[in-house]
Amino acid sequence: MISYLIKRVFQMVVVLWVVSIIVFTMMSFTGDPTYMMVPLDATEDEIANARMLLGLDKPYIVQYGIFLKNILGGDFGRSFVFRQPALGLIMERMPATVEMVLVAMTLALLLAIPLGVFAGAYPQKKTSRGIMAGSLLGISLPNFWVGMMLIFILAVRFNILPSSGRGDTLRMMGVNLSILTPDGFKHIILPAVTLCFSTLAILLRITRAGMMEVMKQDFIKFARAKGATFRSVLFKHALKNVLIPVVTIFGLQLGDLIGFATITEYIFAWPGMGKLLIDSIYMGDRPVIVVYLMFVAFLFVIINFTVDVIYTLIDPRIKLR
Amino acid sequence: MQRLLRKARALWASEFAHNFRGNISAIVGGVIILFFVFIVAFGPSLVKQNPYEIASLQLTDAYKPPVWLSGGDPNYFLGTDGQGRDVLASIVYGTRISLFIGLSAMICSSLIGASLGLIAGYYGGRLDGVIMRIADVQLSFPSILIALFLMSAFGKGIDNILISLTCVGWVIYARTVRGSTLSEKQKEYVQAAKAAGLSNRLIIVRHILPNVVTPLIVVSTIQIGTFILIEASLSFLGVGVPITKPSLGLLVKNGFDVLLSGLWWTSVFPGAFIMLLVFGINLLGDFLRDELNPRLK
Numbered sequence: 001m002i003s004y005l006i007k008r009v010f011q012m013v014v015v016l017w018v019v020s021i022i023v024f025t026m027m028s029f030t031g032d033p034t035y036m037m038v039p040l041d042a043t044e045d046e047i048a049n050a051r052m053l054l055g056l057d058k059p060y061i062v063q064y065g066i067f068l069k070n071i072l073g074g075d076f077g078r079s080f081v082f083r084q085p086a087l088g089l090i091m092e093r094m095p096a097t098v099e100m101v102l103v104a105m106t107l108a109l110l111l112a113i114p115l116g117v118f119a120g121a122y123p124q125k126k127t128s129r130g131i132m133a134g135s136l137l138g139i140s141l142p143n144f145w146v147g148m149m150l151i152f153i154l155a156v157r158f159n160i161l162p163s164s165g166r167g168d169t170l171r172m173m174g175v176n177l178s179i180l181t182p183d184g185f186k187h188i189i190l191p192a193v194t195l196c197f198s199t200l201a202i203l204l205r206i207t208r209a210g211m212m213e214v215m216k217q218d219f220i221k222f223a224r225a226k227g228a229t230f231r232s233v234l235f236k237h238a239l240k241n242v243l244i245p246v247v248t249i250f251g252l253q254l255g256d257l258i259g260f261a262t263i264t265e266y267i268f269a270w271p272g273m274g275k276l277l278i279d280s281i282y283m284g285d286r287p288v289i290v291v292y293l294m295f296v297a298f299l300f301v302i303i304n305f306t307v308d309v310i311y312t313l314i315d316p317r318i319k320l321r
Numbered sequence: 322m323q324r325l326l327r328k329a330r331a332l333w334a335s336e337f338a339h340n341f342r343g344n345i346s347a348i349v350g351g352v353i354i355l356f357f358v359f360i361v362a363f364g365p366s367l368v369k370q371n372p373y374e375i376a377s378l379q380l381t382d383a384y385k386p387p388v389w390l391s392g393g394d395p396n397y398f399l400g401t402d403g404q405g406r407d408v409l410a411s412i413v414y415g416t417r418i419s420l421f422i423g424l425s426a427m428i429c430s431s432l433i434g435a436s437l438g439l440i441a442g443y444y445g446g447r448l449d450g451v452i453m454r455i456a457d458v459q460l461s462f463p464s465i466l467i468a469l470f471l472m473s474a475f476g477k478g479i480d481n482i483l484i485s486l487t488c489v490g491w492v493i494y495a496r497t498v499r500g501s502t503l504s505e506k507q508k509e510y511v512q513a514a515k516a517a518g519l520s521n522r523l524i525i526v527r528h529i530l531p532n533v534v535t536p537l538i539v540v541s542t543i544q545i546g547t548f549i550l551i552e553a554s555l556s557f558l559g560v561g562v563p564i565t566k567p568s569l570g571l572l573v574k575n576g577f578d579v580l581l582s583g584l585w586w587t588s589v590f591p592g593a594f595i596m597l598l599v600f601g602i603n604l605l606g607d608f609l610r611d612e613l614n615p616r617l618k
Contacts, residue, residue, distance in 0.1 A: 015458050023470075024475040026470065026471070029472060029474050029475070067376065069378075097511055111357070130564070133346065134345075136600065136603050136604065137596075137600055137608065138598075139603060140546065140550075140599035140600035140602075140603050141596055142553050142554065142557075142570070142573070142592060142595050142596060142599075143554065144552055144553075144554060144557045144573065144577075145573055145595065146598065148573070148576075148577055148580055149589070149592070150579065151581075152580055152585055152589075156580070156581060156583065163581075197434075213561070215543030222558075249612075252460075252461075255462065255463045256463045256465070257459065257462075258463065258464040259462075259463030259465040259469075260463070260465055260554075262465075262466070262469065262558075263465075263554055263558065267577075269470055278558060279468070281473040281558075281560060282559070289470075289473065293466075293470060295465065296462075297462070300461050300462055301461070304461050
């Protein structure tokens with residue numbers, strides 16, 4: 001176990017290092033950020049001076065070395081637009097994104113598992129076919145369009161739910177949460193529902209496929225034969241064996257949700273780190289883009305690691321190597 | 322002619338065609354795809370306006386609602402946008418751009434991905450390790466974020482979208498093809514080809530490739546839909562296609578700006594077309610996967 005952990009941590013560091021090279025290299029293609037820093041009427045000398053201050057006159061390898069040294073020292077640079085440390089900006093907005101992603105994920109799981117179990121247990125029923133067609137439609141829906149339609153119908157036409165912002169938040173354990181206040185709860189419904197669609201569809205399909213495979217196996221027949229009710233067989237015996245692929249996909253989906261949260265936040269003006277990323281791309285705020293990507297990469301590496309450890313907890317047959 | 326007819330009859334009688342006819346969702350998917358093929362081929366000659374010809378636009382016709390609402394103009398079946406552009410015509414031209422990007426990205430990424438998968442699976446060793454490590458790491462990042470990042474570095478443009486989508490999409494091909502290649506490599510026909518003294522390259526191209534084409538087709542179908550959705554998302558965020566080449570996603574974005582004022586038709590219809598197109602592709606892809614997967618039979 002210990003040697004596995006050490007190996008994994010080493011792998012994680014290598015991955016993050018490679019990501020830092022890619023991100024840094026790609027970002028140096030995006031044009032000269034000097035012009036973001038100097039006034040419009042700056043002279044040649046002033047521009048050259050600013051470029052020197054930013055370290056852009058040095059060769060690429062040296063620039064990357066400085067970048068890496070700063071990151072390791074915890075200095076992620078300052079935003080050109082906000083004139084604040086970029087990492088601070090991201091951390092400030094992270095709770096909003098995480099909150100939305102978690103609500104969407106919970107929503108998806110709560111709906112996907114029962115529906116998937118049903119569709120897998122009774123594949124011939126009309127309802128099951130309807131569920132499957134619906135899930136295929138869910139995968140085909142453009143996430144941004146769903147959000148717009150929800151805004152148009154529920155916020156513009158019928159004026160039931162608000163369409164932008166987080167609403168009132170309540171401070172708990174150092175972070176502001178929307179879901180704890182009635183107003184904030186209203187605000188989170190539409191973004192979370194928009195975000196959960198494709199995840200819901202994918203989790204549902206995985207659960208169903210696993211369910212159909214498991215239901216054919218002998219231990220299910222045996223459980224029925226010993227007199228267990230069909231419902232208890234479904235949820236106690238079968239579901240437990242379906243969970244492993246669901247957990248794998250869950251980890252991947254968590255990443256996808258964070259990715260698609262950028263679009264959802266953009267539509268609903270949700271003040272999370274995804275919206276910050278889009279705004280920074282528009283304004284060419286290079287340090288914020290770099291820190292966002294490094295931070296998200298870090299997050300994914302941790303998620304993957306956690307998923308691998310969860311496997312062993314669900315299924316003792318899997319050994320960590 | 323006679324031979325062609327016989328071939329068509331044989332195809333119609335084949336198991337594949339029989340299963341297709343018995344599968345409602347496959348038929349629906351097929352009809353949707355035929356509809357889009359029709360739009361792409363004949364659409365521009367059927368709509369009255371070319372949305373790229375600025376001279377043909379009438380600013381006085383801006384924001385006309387669809388024809389069945391009061392104030393609708395029979396010339397503009399689905400209404401017009403802020404420049405008096407026919408929404409239906411924009412959709413017809415936008416569909417062509419979206420489909421072109423989806424198909425080209427599929428071809429580029431399958432060529433690169435499948436080649437890498439074949440090489441990794443056939444030769445194995447260190448090369449295999451490196452390619453699959455990269456694929457593993459890349460797969461743990463959401464493709465939309467990778468594409469978004471690449472587009473923000475490259476800038477707008479159809480060529481840049483194709484590059485980004487290829488960077489995102491090769492992984493899935495490489496993995497699928499590598500898996501199939503590994504199992505094909507063990508089989509006797511490959512051993513026989515080796516014993517006969519064929520070069521590795523010939524074995525890969527002539528013998529292994531034809532046998533890994535089936536999973537490739539399944540993945541490709543579904544990937545077209547995925548690529549179209551990613552392109553639409555990028556264009557919606559304003560980092561995708563340039564304004565002069567509006568894909569369906571960019572049309573939705575343009576409509577988004579006026580949605581809150583109740584002008585819904587400029588964004589609802591293009592979005593519905595994206596959904597329909599991807600839905601049709603997914604229905605067919607699902608059918609193909611079940612049909613071509615020998616494990617399920």
